[in-house]
Amino acid sequence: MSLSKNSIACPLDCYDTCEALYENGLIKGNKNHRVTNGKLCINFANLQNENFLKTAYYENKEITLEESLNILVEKLKNTKPENTLFYKGAGNLGIMQSITKIFFASYGSVLTKGSLCDEIGGYGLAKGRGKLVNPPIENLINSDVIIVWGRNFSVSSPHMYNLVKDKTFITIDPIKTDIAKKSSLHLQLNPKTDHELALLLTRFAYMEDMEDEEFIKNNSNNVEDFFDLAKEKPLLSYEKTTGISLTDITKFFELIKNKKVAILIGLGVQKYYEGAQIIRTIDSFAAYIGVHNKDYGGVWYLDESAAGYEKQIVSKPKKKIPLPEVDFSQFDLVFIQGANPVVSAPNTKRIVEGLKNSFVVYFGTTLNDTAKYANLIIPASNFLTKGDVRLSYGHNLKAVSNAVIEKEEGTISEYELASFLTKEFSFENLKAEEEILNYYKNTVPNKSHKMETFKFIEELEIENLYENKEENQYYFITAKRKRNLNSQFESDDKAYFNPSSGLKEKEMVKLFTDYGEAIFEVALSEDVKENCILTYAGNKKANYLTPFKKDEVADSATLQEVLVTIDIS
Structure with a gap:
């Protein structure tokens, strides 16, 4: 971590949490940050080229920032708080982005719980361990073999990958991902x-005498029940059910026996109704x-980035x-911050119809697909113009961001907006911004x-998709790609088939699917398993097919809990 006054942290929703230095108008990767290691990834580079919002809009007409804030206050004062929704995304993962929650909670808005992303798996891991904390990055570097389970590691974590690229890799994934092509073994499971x-x-570990008797003796008393399972x-x-041959399982153990093993689990593993059980079984x-x-x-x-x-x-x-x-149509006013539910949330048709039936306030740095449905747009100050701290969920380091340029006159930071609204409604004053930032910087x-x-x-207790799958149906898979991050930057709206x-x-x-339909352009790839359809994160049509049903324990999205049919009529 750097305390340099010209350090900036990448705010994007990815594992590596880069820290850079701003020098003479240029952004350079910080060599003193162990993971960033002086290099910038394509996502951080793309972020610099964003066309950041500089003007507020009301009903598609340009207005001043002051006018936009006055409209927001008037709407809030004339709407029952219980009929308003605060909906926050992960467009910026800095600590200070959550400060607006304090106002909306005090005001009486409905907030959300759960996740579109990861909380199913996090719940499952914490159920077994009691907490969710990743090992330090040094543990990964000190490993001999890295098992990448449902995570395209070299694409989604390019900086972390560069630290360990000379290790032996095993990939477990239905798709022949970039990291699978770099691996000594790829188990392409169903x-x-x-x-x-x-x-x-x-079962094979037992036959190979690979159970860790010391860990089991010191830390657990129910291993026999697991082995019976x-x-x-x-x-x-x-x-038959996994699609993995016993021969490949034998090769797997030849690669890991007597080696120092790391396992990197991705999000695709847990995007199901029983995802917590699935990921807990892996753990x-x-x-x-x-x-x-x-x-x-x-x-x-x-990782639980704020642990400790x-x-x-x-x-x-x-x-x-x-x-x-979330059904946006159930609310008179919806405040959306740093989110793009029109692309990222399940069941796009339902999302769009709901937005059309509510007064929508969009607060963000760029005009995205969701902003098209907003009645009021308030421009947020971009990451170069405000202080923040970015805690990582991919490793044990943090990155510090300073205001390195003057903010645009027509924009407002999250702290400034929350402070303004708090005063307008005579709520208790917020904790000082510097006090919050200094705590995270210095702790x-x-x-x-x-x-x-x-x-x-x-x-x-898992209902297996293969038990319900018809011969003409496909499993639905979403994955990360190099040229975009979720719904940000360049999109790829194709459907990939073998x-x-x-x-x-x-x-x-x-x-x-049972939940919706959409028309896609076909792309063919040998990387896709024969019984799968692949779409990349940010595909603007993909969520027309997905269910808006939560998982069994974590109030989170089950985006892959579907079987897809091709309409050949």
Whole structure:
């Protein structure tokens, strides 16, 4: 971490959390930040080329910032608080971005809970470990073999990948991703069978005498129940359902035996109704072979980035609703901050119809797809013009951002907006901005990844997609790509099929699920498993197909809990 006055932190929603230096109008990667290591990734480079908002709008007409704030206050004062919704996205993950929650919670707005992204898996891991803290980056560097499970590591974490690119990699993924092509072994499993593969690997680990008896003895007392779970099915039945041959399982163990093993778990693994159970089964396999509580290896997911800190921004909403189930039409006023639900949220048709039936306030730095449906647009100051601290969910470092240029006169920061509204409504004053920032800058968190107890998963209640899949249906997969980040920057709206599908390149096809339909241009790729359809994150049509149903425990989205059919009529 740098305390240089010209340091800036990338605010984007990705694992690496880069820190850079602003010098003579140029942004350069900070060489003193272990992960950034002096280099900028394509996403940080793209961010510099964004056309940041400089003007407020009301009903598609330019207005001043002052006018926009007055309209917002008037609307809030003439709307019942319980009929308003505060909806925040992850367009900027700096600490200060949450300060607006304090006002809207005090005002009485409905807030959201859950996630479109990661909370299902986080819940599952915490259920077994008691907490969610990644090992330090040094543990990854000290590993011999890195198992990448449902995460395109070299694309989504290019800086972290550069630190360990000479390691031996094993990839587990339905798609032949960039990291799969760099791996010594690729297990191209069927979607939503990760829990079965973890149980199969546990069976082989037992046969290879690879269980970590010391960890199990010191940290858990229910391993026998977990192993009984792994023995419930014959080995050959696992081979059939997962699509992974026992020969490849043997190769897997040849690569990891007597090695220091790290496991990187991605988001695709848990985008299902029972995603918490699935990811917990993977973590139980990891515990069985002893990757936890060491000075090398471990399991990485999306860390609880604020672990070890005392929360400085506390909001107390009266009501929260699950994020994937939000119906914008149920609210008279919707305030959307740094989010693009028209592209990112499940069931796009429902999202758009809801926005059309509410007064929408959009607060952000750029005009995105959601801003098109806004009645009032308030421009947020961009990341170069305001102080912030970015805590990482990918590693144990943080990045500090300073205001290195003057902000545009027609823009307002999150803290300034929250402070303005707080005064207008005579609420309790906010904690000073510098006090909040200095706390995070100067605090070294007690953030140990070591766990005192571990509880293996003992039972599974999972409805397998393969049990309901018809021969003409496909599994639905979403993945990261290099040239965009979620719904930001360049989009790719194609649907990718294996050439064995019989479809033609650039052919237009209608795809439908139980939840919706959309027309896609076909792209063919050998990288896609024969029974899958791949769309990349940010595809503007993909969420027409997805369910707005939450998962079983974490109020989060289940974007891959669907089977897709091609309309050939």
